[in-house]
Amino acid sequence: MNNPGPRLVEVRKNVLKQNDLVARTLRARFFDRGIFVVSLVSSPGTGKTSFLESALRLLRSRFRVAALVGDLATDNDAARLARSGAPVKQITTGTLCHLEAAMVESSLEGWNTGVLDFLFIENVGNLVCPSSYDLGESLRVVLLSVTEGEDKPLKYPTIFNGADLAVITKMDLAAAVEFDEGAALKNIHAVRPGMQIFKVSAKTGAGMDQFLDFVVQQRPRASGSGGLAATH
């Protein structure tokens, strides 16, 4: 029989394979060098940059830290973070709504941060798109501010489910906006049972130590060279 019709061939390929490969390579590189990588995801306006600025300041007395920050168009965040004194590099994504592993990889090229213990990656403010992309981080933190509404986790379950821990920010405003803490915790646990949750105020500093102590404890005692730039 001569049948010119289409035939079905099995392929089985992960569409994000390329990103996952780059992310895996990055993760191995970070691990070898003893750098613990923490990424931050949230909606715009949650206070990622204030939170990160505070974290960098507090960690800098004890550790060598740096930050990569994704932003659509401006370098305002990088400028703010640089005030902490830590090395900061901007990834301008243009119209892209999320960071990808290859962007992290290329921004590390030739970036002379010296030896590092911690690298923070601030993703673009977006609760949808970043969830699909592994960046090679060891810990993914999702942030939720008290001003956003307690039901955010239920509206964006994918990003909350894919994160390793949650941070509730702007706790200093909780009373003013009648934040229902019980509901927020319940909703986070609904989409990610058992998830560790920290409550902080970057403004007053409340809760920052608990969060940072936890992050420091997560870092394996690996003693790599700590340098970031690829060795070609």
Add this chain to the structure above:
Amino acid sequence: MHELSIAMSIVEMAEEEARQRNARVSAVHLKLGALSGIVKEALLSSYGIACDGTSLEGSRLVIEEVPVEVYCEACAVQRRLAPLSWFVCPECGAATPTIVRGKELEVTALEIQ
């Protein structure tokens, strides 16, 4: 909206397969998990744009949606979650953090001629 870049990756992948087989792709079959972070409708409309000017122009994207399945330790069985947002066993109510299926974003097959 990252569906366009996802669609472009799918088209690239299919073109590569077509080149290797010296064939033309008339349809791409894709498994799309409810937890993949991709919106089906947006992906379908992006797919047409991504195909423009490539050998896949005019091809179809056939999406099989994969619901979230979790493992309930209390019942010791896999359960399908109806609403995406509640990770508890629909039978016994126990928390079910272990995801078995639902994160798929996978090209499973090509229709070629």
